[in-house]
Amino acid sequence: MGGGMHELAHRAALEALRFWVAAANREHAPAAPDAACDVVDRAARFVCGGDAPPCLDLTRPLATVFGSLQGASAAYVRRAPLALTDDILFPSTDARVDTAATDRLRAALRAADNQSAHLPLAPRIEALFFAFQRFAWCLPSPLAGVSLYDAARIHAAVAAALTADSGLLLVGGDVSGVQEFIYSISAAGATRQLRGRSFYLQLLTEACAHYVLHQAGMPFCNLLYAGGGRFYVLLPASFESRLGEWRRAIGRLLLDAHGGALYLAIGGVRFAPHDYSESTWQELTRRIDDVKRRRFADLDDATFARLFEPTQPEPPPDVEEQSAEPLDAMGESLADLGRQLARVALLSVEPVEPRAVSFDRGKAGWNDVLRVLGLNVELLDHLCAYRVDHSRRRRVLLIDDRDPQSIALGPQDVVGTRYTVAVAQLATDRDVAQYQALERDAGDEQTLRVGDVKPFNLLAEQSIGARRMGVLRMDVDDLGDLFGRRLSRPSGLAGLAVTAALSTTLSRYFEGWVGELCRRANDDGGAGGVYAVYSGGDDLFLVGSWHRMPRLAQQIRNDFARYVLGRAPNAGETLPITLSGGITLHAARYPLYQAADDAAEALDAAKRHARPDRHAKDAVTFLGRTLGWEHFGEAADLCAALVDLVQAQGVPRSLLMVIQTLDARFRQEQRRNRSGAAQFAYGPWVWQGAYQLTRVAERSPNGVKAQIERLRDRIVGNEGVPQRFIERAGLAARWAQLLVRERSNAKEER
Template sequence: MSDPPVIRALKSMTNSVKAWDTTPLHSIFNQIAPSAEPNTQTSTPYFLQAQRFSLTESALFPITERPPVSADLQTQFNQAIEQCHAEPSIHVVQMLSLFHDYAWAVSYQPTAGETADPVVSLYDYARTKAALAAAGEQTMLVGGDLSGVQDFIYTIAANRAAKSLRGRSFYLQMLTDALAGWVLQQAGMPSTNLLYSGGGRFYVIVPAACYEQLAQWRRALGQFLLNVHDGELYIALGGATIADAAHNFEALFRAVNDQVTADKRRRFATLDNQELQAKLFTPRGHRGNEDDRCATCGYMGPSNQFEADEDDSKICRLCESTIKLAFSLHDAQFLCISQPQPNLSAVKGRTNAKDILAGLGLQAEICFDQQELIDHLNRNSAQSIHVQIIRPFAGDLAMLSQLRANYRQHVFSIRPIVNVTPKAPNGEVKSFDQLAKASRGIKRFGVLRMDVDDLGDIFGYSLAKASLARISSLSAAFSRFFEGWVGEICRDQNIAAAIYQPEQASNQAISPEQIYSVYSGGDDLFLVGSWDVLAHVANRIQHDLQRYTGYNQLIHVSAGLTLHTEKFPLYQAAKLAHHALDQAKDAAPRQAIRKNALDFLDQTIAWEAYPALINWHQRLWRLYQGEHGMVRSLLQVLMELYSQYNEHSQQRQKSGKKHTAYGPWIWRGKYQLARIRQRYENHQELQKLLRDIDEDLFTGFDDPHRISLRTIEQLGLAARWTQLLIREQGD
């Protein structure tokens, strides 16, 4: 019996291993160029080092030297391929997981008649070729977008947010995967046809004949989500056919996204009027009884849909399950996925996350460590389970190979997720109160939101020759950074220590127990934590993204960071942080680059000015360690000068005049700084700082491209930042 088309497609790709050692894989970011220059690449080419996938600097970050490829890598790949299970449905998933493990950073060597693409890996070629082979000669791209995500995650009681937040976010990740899997199951396609799933969005390849089923899928999934989520969530679907391999895939994705957007504007429109009337506009039988109201999300329903919480309040089954998810995710290493037969009608009303996912055909179990994983596999030896390593460690590659050898009926792969959840000494997830109290200085928790600027332009206009494989490769590259490397940054214990007390770094280390990763994936992230840590985390993320993309000036991120009191509602904090992110993207001009900035303490600073900001901030902080009163006076003067400068600039801007900084604040500043210099004339470190301020503060005002790079803006923010750091309780 011959192999199915998808397996034949994958086997044909293994021939490429013969040339692994001749052509290194170029970074996909080499090809991101201005739309006016579609065939150019970055001036210095960057290469990935061919090795098994891991969350290490040597694996993820490109280099400028042309790296060799180890012959052992090819040998290990071939040996692993030979051990794949004979059953076709298991065989194909195992093969693709091996391509990801061994060939994610290996260039594809084409056969006769094919054209090589130096920036697309053998793995990305394999998965797109397999998807097209499985779907047949006439294919289509289907996209899905889960709407209502923001309200679902953040509209919860502030005093309970920390307990369930990570669980709710993870549940939405699994729900997106389950919805994509359901669509593939309905189309009769294997999991290889999933091109992307993350951030509430997915793309799959299915036969073109499925276009007629889109309306049925919308109706079935709309009914299901309305049943289990009462209209909170809706999956919008769109699709477009693929003409041939030379199709304009950038236009294809635009067409699909346009359909998705149109469907999102007409949520549940495929349901008939009687269904909508009964579900949304008919009085409920529980008559709004406050005793049957979830203390976490506010859901009101029949008494049998609630459970008693530990403080005797009631929570709905869904919130109870997401709280358990959040707890079990902390430091968990494995996620075990199995695929029971989907049965949407078996799920009755609002229930727990596990039952909702099972109704769509996805069962997820979390295992804390290897022993727990082995116990789970032994209990389920009769079925095939996809084991995903969600928190990779240094020794995982050897463990991965051993697991594959010992459990050949299962699939093993690495799928990192940013899973940083702070726990108190008693094992409970830290509340936002505790995160605020752990901050240096003023006791606040921070909310950080970041995303890649102009991502649509990067995919639509800047990516030269936007083939399906290239688009998939670029999506995967962003995912590896935001779903993998960001987690490593959040766990770094010394990001902030070197800023404040380098000589006491071992005592001042910032524990990862001060950062809560709500979400990071695709091209954006949402973190909560002690406010004094998050600004440095944001800077590290943008700095590492520059290195990761080979310093491509078209790829950058903006960030919004806001501070909040202990009991501040999370949904309002999320909105304020989003507004701060918008402010960063609308910052005043600086040289030729737009966006690419941080909005922090109600002020926007360009990332290129961040090193200077940190320098001023660090010098002020160090002075404060020895001379409290002196520094307080200086901070007050600097903040007052910035306030006067800002007021003057806004007045001129409103009047339509040139955005110049000259004004009375300059002469007042000269006078006030001179008085401080005279008062502390024997303090050498202060005198040096004041001389540097005097040299830099009053120059460069005529350049309109330096508005957000001016020293007065850096000093104003540095002074405000330092002041908040020295505002200890009772100080």
């Protein structure tokens, strides 16, 4: 398949990284080979801007890249090795610099440089890259809002690419067919494959990027981003002519392995270093989209004809008997991958030589595909499972904050961190007993063992109140606009560093902190649990016991606000970056692909939310009602109060139905009168509500009558009109009704 290491490019990348180690320690940059010295210097000027060599001042605080957004205020990163803890990951408004912590981070970078000196060229670059990722993520660079980690890796990538050409090529890859591949499986068999499919697509994206880098001879640091089925790499401009060749090679592989279900669109834009701008990304997106519209068009005629070969049609994904069908080699391997993810502690990633081989359809497993592309990946469940092999070169990637020093490495191995949201609840003895009774009642013969991932029907069974599975989808609002006109950045390649910094900062939250929140939810001892299908880049997809989803969504959004601002938001404050979410509820055996579509529609409804002040999106749709996040917390608190009134205080359940009826009448009045608030404030639902809620109060115990009367006054009184409290109350009442639902009708619910 060609390719191989471009030694001068690797040497330039290494010296670029070592340049910043020396700068951080107030030392002269190490002497680079003559051929690399000039390109490292030029690349530094391109990336940091200006005509003079960049100057590093670690006495300055590092303001987050969010401060570069229009209308945002500054928040400052805390100085400590990267870790998923509240006191380290989240910025603050305190701009003071911890000198002692800075000295420790300087020393850690110097030590990493010294300790990697024995490694061959390629792994030494990777070792330094991971050291910067861990110790320099919180240190400032010469660019405002850009960490030393992001500046150094972009500098290294530019230096490597410029050794082979005076121009640069930004290459992007986008895997299409992702939604159908992940979700078109039956709900009955989903837990066996779902997480495996999602994680495989992440690994496949990285393997495709690795293949492109290998073919161009570029180092690991030239991978700018990989996640969500997309990757971006920086190459010498001369490789533009090879894009079609790479599309053909990867297209043939994906056609063999997946029968045309997955396709990688690759596009590229060449530019001079001083000509880089935001329009470069826009043009790249356009070219990738053009390729996606012509899937597999680069294949030769004989290979392309295989797309139209007749195959035995598969049963639709909502047929329950599909779970009993034997899986092919790919399906079996993905089910096994999902099981391994339940206990994974680290990944062993071994770069190998890509191969030109063909698979019989359905005969290849997930790792067979990755090996053909040049990566051999193993999942290990604990650190002791890792075995030193002197003949192999591997990246040992810890998926959480385990100490990298705690693992013994081979002579060519490097260790780093790759946050991965691989969260699911595992079955206990009690779960197994409950599941066996559940399956006997349903007439199924599925098996569950202690330590297996809880299946969806068990998560639904363990929900509070209604037996339902909840699906949560969330993503960042207006991402294109965020990376486009709203992000202030300098001209030239310095702007690329700012873009990379924003991408890294968002990924750190979704790939790291969201997983931590899911783990905490599963470990809190409460009923039910959470199954993380995917979280990374700027979006997430979670499944679990339905009652978990609303509060988890609220926590994710509230923490994101703190992550962006460096503090809790003030009442009514508009965030510079917002999240929207959609939550849907489903019976346990509801088709998964349809549940995914329903949650996507709920998310779209949240993104259509508008307010009188024109602040749009920044909302959540739940139980068919869309609220801005500023009101969702109020609805959640009211829901808890209503549950307490009904279950603990003896208030008639009719209270919940009265509020929902008033909400329905209010919405009917709104539809009749689009132009003003008169009917909203004084429609018939107001006096009807006052009467009905007064009657409920009269039938309630004396100790809570006043509480219901206050609730009545908030719903139908003139105070605060037209703040539409009834909308929050209607959602809260429906929510509470599901939580207090009697469970005698179990068969009907399932």
